[in-house]
Amino acid sequence: xxxxxxxxxxxxxxxxxxxxxxxxxxxxxxxxxxxxxxxxxxxxxxxxxxxxxxxxxxxxxxxxxxxxxxxxxxxxxxxxxxxxxxxxxxxxxxxxxxxxxxxxxxxxxxxxxxxxxxxxxxxxxxxxxxxxxxxxxxxxxxxxxxxxxxxxxxxxxxxxxxxxxxxxxxxxxxxxxxxxxxxxxxxxxxxxxxxxxxxxxxxxxxxxxxxxxxxxxxxxxxxxxxxxxxxxxxxxxxxxxxxxxxxxxxxxxxxxxxxxxxxxxxxxxxxxxxxxxxxxxxxxxxxxxxxxxxxxxxxxxxxxxxxxxxxxxxxxxxxxxxxxxxxxxxxxxxxxxxxxxxxxxxxxxxxxxxxxxxxxxxxxxxxxxxxxxxxxxxxxxxxxxxxxxxxxxxxxxxxxxxxxxxxxxxxxxxxxxxxxxxxxxxxxxxxxxxxxxxxxxxxxxxxxxxxxxxxxxxxxx
Ligand SMILES: Nc1nc2c(ncn2[C@@H]2O[C@H](COP(=O)(O)OP(=O)(O)OP(=O)(O)O)[C@@H](O)[C@H]2O)c(=O)[nH]1
Ligand SMILES: [Mg+2]
Numbered sequence: 001x002x003x004x005x006x007x008x009x010x011x012x013x014x015x016x017x018x019x020x021x022x023x024x025x026x027x028x029x030x031x032x033x034x035x036x037x038x039x040x041x042x043x044x045x046x047x048x049x050x051x052x053x054x055x056x057x058x059x060x061x062x063x064x065x066x067x068x069x070x071x072x073x074x075x076x077x078x079x080x081x082x083x084x085x086x087x088x089x090x091x092x093x094x095x096x097x098x099x100x101x102x103x104x105x106x107x108x109x110x111x112x113x114x115x116x117x118x119x120x121x122x123x124x125x126x127x128x129x130x131x132x133x134x135x136x137x138x139x140x141x142x143x144x145x146x147x148x149x150x151x152x153x154x155x156x157x158x159x160x161x162x163x164x165x166x167x168x169x170x171x172x173x174x175x176x177x178x179x180x181x182x183x184x185x186x187x188x189x190x191x192x193x194x195x196x197x198x199x200x201x202x203x204x205x206x207x208x209x210x211x212x213x214x215x216x217x218x219x220x221x222x223x224x225x226x227x228x229x230x231x232x233x234x235x236x237x238x239x240x241x242x243x244x245x246x247x248x249x250x251x252x253x254x255x256x257x258x259x260x261x262x263x264x265x266x267x268x269x270x271x272x273x274x275x276x277x278x279x280x281x282x283x284x285x286x287x288x289x290x291x292x293x294x295x296x297x298x299x300x301x302x303x304x305x306x307x308x309x310x311x312x313x314x315x316x317x318x319x320x321x322x323x324x325x326x327x328x329x330x331x332x333x334x335x336x337x338x339x340x341x342x343x344x345x346x347x348x349x350x351x352x353x354x355x356x357x358x359x360x361x362x363x364x365x366x367x368x369x370x371x372x373x374x375x376x377x378x379x380x381x382x383x384x385x386x387x388x389x390x391x392x393x394x395x396x397x398x399x400x401x402x403x404x405x406x407x408x409x410x411x412x413x414x415x416x417x418x419x420x421x422x423x424x425x426x427x428x429x430x431x432x433x434x435x436x437x438x439x440x441x442x443x444x445x446x447x448x449x450x451x452x453x454x455x456x457x458x459x460x461x
Contacts, residue, residue: 007029007030008029008112008113009027009028009029009030009031009032009035009111009112009113010027010028010029010112010113010114010115010116010119010120010123011025011026011027011028011035011104011107011108011112011113011114011115012025012026012104012114012115012119012120012459012460013025013026013100013101013104013459013460014026014090014120014460014461015095015100015460017097018096018097019095019096020095020096021094021095022092022093022094022095023092023093023094023095023096023099023100024090024091024092024093024100024460025090025091025093025100025103025104025107026088026089026090026091026115026120026460027088027089027090027091027107027112028082028083028084028086028087028088028115028120028123029086029087029088029112030079030086030087031087031111032086032087032088032089033046033047033048033076033087033089034048035089035107035110035111035112036074036089036091036107038063038110039060039061039062039063039069039091039103039106039107039110040056040058040060040074041058041059041060041061041068042056042057042058042059042074043056043058047074047076047089050076051076051078052076052077052078052081053076053077053081054076055073055074055075055076056073056074056076057071057072057073057074058071058072058074059071059072060072060091060093060103060106061106062102062106062109063106063109063110064109069093069099069102069103069106070093070094070099070102070103071093071094072091072092072093072103073091073092074089074090074091074092075089075090075091075092076089077089077090080127080129083120083121083124083129084120084123084124084127084129085123085124085127085128085129086123086127091103114459115459115460116454116459117454117455117456117457117458117459117461118135118139118453118454118455118456118457118458118461119454119459120460120461121135121138121139121454121457121461122135122450122454125442125450130157131159131162131166131441131442132440132441132442132445132453133156133159133161133162133165133397133440133441133442134156134157134159134162135442135453135454136156136394136396136453137153137154137156137157137161138157138457138461139456139457139461140152140153140156140223140394141153141154141157142457142458142461143223144222145222145225145269145274146222146269146272146273146274147272148222148271148272148273149222149223149272149274151272151390152218152219152222152390152391152392155390155391156390156391160389160390160391161391161393161397162441164208164212164391165212165397165437165440165441166441167208168205168208168209168212168437169434169437169438169441169443171201171204171205171208172205172408172430172433172434172437173434174201175198175201175202175205175411175430176427176430176431176434178194178198179198179411179415179423179426179427179430180427182194182195182198182423182427183420183423183424183427190420192418195415195418195423196415196418198415199412199415199416202408202411202412202415202430203412205408205433206405206408206409206412209401209404209405209408210405212391212393212397212401213393213398213401213402213405214381215382215389215391215392215393216392216393216394216395216397216398217379217380217381217382218380218381218382218392219392219393219394219397220395221273221274221275221306221379221380222273222274222392223394225267225274225275225276226273226274226275226276226306226307226379227275227276227278227301227304227305227306227307228275228276228277228278228305228306228307228308228309228375228379229278229280229298229301229302229304229305229307229308229309230242230277230278230279230280230308230309230311231280231283231298231301231302231308231309231310231311231325232282232283232310232311232312232322233257233282233283233284233312233313233319233321233322234257234258234259234281234282234283234284235255235256235257235258235259235282235313236282236311236312236313236339236340237311237313237337237339237340237362237363238260238279238280238282238311239251239252239253239259239260239264239279240253240339240362240363241279241309241311241337241339241362241371242264242266242277242279244362244366244368244371245266245268245270245277245368245371245372246266246268246277247268250264250266250279251264251279257282257284258281258282258284258286258288258291260279260280260281260282260294261281261290261291261293261294262281262294262297263278263279263280263281263294263297263298263301264278264279264280265277265278265279266279270372270375270376271372271373271376273376273379273380275375275379278301278305280294280297280298280301280302281294281295281297281298282295283295283298283321283325284321305333306333306379307333307334307335307375307378307379308329308333308334308335309335309336309337309375310325310326310329310334310335310336310337311336311337311339312336312337312338312339312347313339313340313343314338314339314340314341314345314346314347314348314359315340315341315343315344315345315346316346316347317346317347318347326352326355331354331355331356332378333378334355334356335356335357335358335374335375335378336352336355336356336357336358337357337358337360337362337371338357338358338359338360339360339361339362340361340362340363341359341360341361342361342363342364342365345359356374356378358370358371358374396440396453397440400436400437400439400440401436401437401440403432403433403436404432404433404436404437405433407429407430407432407433407436408429408430408433410425410426410429411425411426411427411429411430411433412426414426414429
């Protein structure tokens with residue numbers, strides 16, 4: 001699974017398009033200084049002669065015509081102390097669409113290649129500057145939608161996840177080697193305690209894999225946002241809840257049942273977690289065609305929800321529809337708000353065993369912070385004590401960890417018998433787990449895997 005390091009010089013605009021104070025053109029590769037010097041018309045020495053970590057000031061010209069393209073700053077980075085690990089120049093010019101574009105075109109005409117999306121970060125990975133979890137953290141950081149997401153991405157960039165994954169890799173490697181060594185023992189000479197000891201280490205490894213898997217929910221919510229659908233009968237206070245959590249009058253609230261007829265979406269950040277809130281048309285046998293369509297949309301939204309917050313009017317008894325709705329819903333993805341308790345309380349949390357519920361009055365004294373906390377607790381499912389551990393794995397990490405967990409457990413099971421015939425399969429399972437852990441930090445990777453990962457980056461990163 002060798003990955004070949006590219007050797008050409010690549011260039012790209014690294015800043016977002018549009019008006020801005022400055023724009024940056026990036027150039028990286030062994031020929032970066034020679035290329036940049038063909039455009040640089042500032043005072044001597046040339047960029048190639050300048051020490052690392054310095055900058056020059058001077059015009060950028062088109063090499064063919066000598067036309068001045070812009071006045072720029074030229075930052076000099078030398079291998080291996082640059083983002084990519086290669087010689088690199090960053091050219092800071094005026095913002096807006098033209099100056100950076102013209103400088104880039106001049107570099108391309110002089111022999112640079114337009115960088116692919118994420119190619120600078122891909123080179124940083126290939127040159128051993130960062131591992132794959134850190135490369136992914138760069139993307140997470142750029143795409144972070146909340147402060148909490150940014151904080152976790154920064155921790156991952158600083159290797160918080162990579163360290164744990166590599167420790168896991170080392171522990172598994174040692175176990176694999178020991179299981180393989182057990183195969184070399186002549187019959188009956190292997191002490192009985194050895195398989196048992198190895199099994200204990202495998203169990204500890206499973207525990208660590210499971211602990212990492214438990215952080216997936218949080219990673220999923222932070223990276224993808226969670227969909228929280230507010231549902232219930234008409235007039236129970238769904239739109240009131242949306243407005244409360246959104247902090248603004250997003251949806252119309254009225255005493256007429258059937259006010260909301262279409263789904264209404266609002267992005268909110270609750271305690272640092274980005275959520276997509278969806279207010280819906282109340283569920284009932286509606287006579288009107290528009291409302292019926294609204295109810296179909298409610299059902300569609302519910303099918304895609306990470307969590308359903310179901311409101312009921314607690315001053316009334318539950319209707320048959322409400323009872324069957326609650327019974328049919330997965331309780332892990334359900335939070336019931338017993339609303340309107342200021343009008344009296346017929347339904348109590350005790351009446352809904354096995355379902356998370358809260359009695360509230362959204363109109364008179366809304367416990368917004370408590371509701372937010374409860375919603376987050378349901379969707380993030382943060383394991384206890386995880387606040388000290390700034391790690392939240394992604395879908396890709398999870399896929400590998402799930403396979404690895406399965407393999408480690410199979411290996412562990414094989415060693416239970418302490419029969420020699422089981423040692424080889426035990427070793428094979430341990431090796432398979434090792435491969436999966438290796439995929440996570442990029443010890444093993446394929447071009448295909450890297451293509452997929454870096455294609456999600458922007459050009460210039
Ligand atoms: N007394 C009382 N009234 C409430 C409470 N919460 C909401 N309401 C009122 O109940 C009525 C319906 O509220 P909405 O938020 O529009 O209810 P909805 O579930 O969105 O209704 P539809 O869109 O028709 O399905 C409004 O008059 C609200 O002011 C509460 O806690 N107590
Ligand atoms: Mg409504």
